Every structure is written in structure tokens, then in C-alpha cells.
Amino acid sequence: MTEEKGEAAPGMDRKMLELLVCPLTRAPLKWDPQAGELISRHAGLAYPVRDGVPILLVSEARKLDDA
Template sequence: MATDGRHGKKVNVDPKLLELLACPLTKGPLAWDAERGELVSRVAKLAYPVRDGIPIMLPSEARTLSAEDVLAQPRPGGAS
């Protein structure tokens, strides 16, 4: 589980929710990065934050992944 930096709470994403969510840009799968508390779209090279257990699926709120981040990320639907 990742720590929500604003409140120090542990966050996690329900695996069933992860199966339903898709990248809003590519419509492709997302991978959960528990270390950073983000949903990662490898195709779009974006990481969407999860705040208070709620995925923020706005491209304007997403972090752009570096090439190193893309290579290090877990596969979609997998654990970190």
C-alpha cells in the first residue's frame, strides 16, 4: 500500500475496480503502483494519482512517466 502524502493514510485500489478502470486517453489497461499510489498507463506514459482512495482520472492531474518509470512499472492488473 502507498501512503497518501497529504494525510499519511495508507491507500490501496480494489482489484475489481482496477479491472474496470481504463486510461481515459488510450482506453487501455492500468497498472497499480502501490509504492507511489498511482494508476499507471504504460501506453500513454502517464501515472494517475489516487487521493483518499479515489482515482483522479484527469490527464491534467497525471504525472508524465520517464523512460525509466515505464520500464520499471508492473504489468497492467498486476501487483507491484
């Protein structure tokens, strides 16, 4: 997985991406451009980004594989 701090999600401002945190742990999120998701390593969750809008709902997040 590639996590780029300087690369923002399509349609998202880079500054906004730096301000976003996981709603569960309050830890910073990392953008994964290949999957199109915001990753919370602390929570083990990946939040989707749809049409440039981050969906920061735990119920919408995907559990990360530990592999």
C-alpha cells in the same frame, strides 16, 4: 516499479481496479503500490489515487520517466 495485478489500492475494490482504463488511450491501468498511482504505459502517464479515489484526469497525471 512493482506492478501487482492482484493488489488493489487502499480503499479501492480489486474488481473496480480491473475495470479502470486510461481515459486517453482506453488501455488497462496497472497499480503501482510504491508510488500510489495508476500507470498507463501506453500514454506514458501516472494517475494519482487520493484517499482511495483514482483521479483519471489527464491534466492531473504525471508524465512517466523513460529511464
